[in-house]
Amino acid sequence: MDELDPVIHAQARLRIMSALSTLELDESISFPRLQELLDMTAGNMSTHLRKLEDAAYVDITKTHKGRTPITYLGLSKKGRRAFEDYMDTLRSVLGER
């Protein structure tokens, strides 16, 4: 538990995980809204989301609103747990626990 999870331990991915952690359980957010809130480019955010998805930390749901495809993102149970573990480790590294 002393290793900082390398999947989360990168600025862009920590920002994405932090943003998603503010959502309620089972809540999700559309790709463009998250992009707007984080002020990231679409390409950059996609790259990092892919890494989070590969680790099964993020649930990605593709759906349609009328004819427009929309992608919704949210933390998976595994992702939420990983984020909490990451915070615990970070705090213990900093000597807060």
Added chain:
Amino acid sequence: MNESQDDDAALEPAAMLALMQNQQRSIERQVNGFVPVITLGWALTWLLGFGALWLIDGLRPAFALPVEVAVWFFVVCVLATGALSAILGIRSGRGLRGNTAAAFTGTVYGITWGVGATALGVLGAAFRAQGMTAELANFYYPSAYVLFAGIMYMIAGGIWRTVPSLIAGAWLVMVAAAAPFFGYPHHYLFIAVTAGGAFLALSAIGFAELRRVRNAANGGTSRG
């Protein structure tokens, strides 16, 4: 924010912790930043709207606002602030998809506003049909609606766990119940000052909190 930097890299642990906290605050501010604006809108509606109703007879003989002007002004204030609340609320919720239970709660809550407000209007008309005088109606309508709004704020506070909403609601309920004791037309002034003042204070607290969050998100690392 920091697109140009190597955002695949990590910072020092302390900086990563600060980055995480600042990001969460920034999201919070962007999603909920509209709430003090709406509160300010309602503060002005209570103050000016009920203030106008008071001015129909409140400053006689020095000044008298025509009834039609006062009532229309009041209605326009309420409708405009209601529309502003709805628009800002919807804008802030765009791109967010809640679970079905939360969506059900929100929908029921929204419908309850409409059903309750309509029923109070019908009830008032029914009372009038049974002989309630115009003088009594002057007390019934404002107190009924302020009471209802107060109860709805209290319920919202309970559902979404927002203490300011709970307190504002309880305050409105007391204001509505006490208002008729002040007699016509001063009960209008009483509502304007007490309800409007409370909402002004509430929005000031909200704006101060936003400013605190914004300062923290812009680089404060120690607080949180």
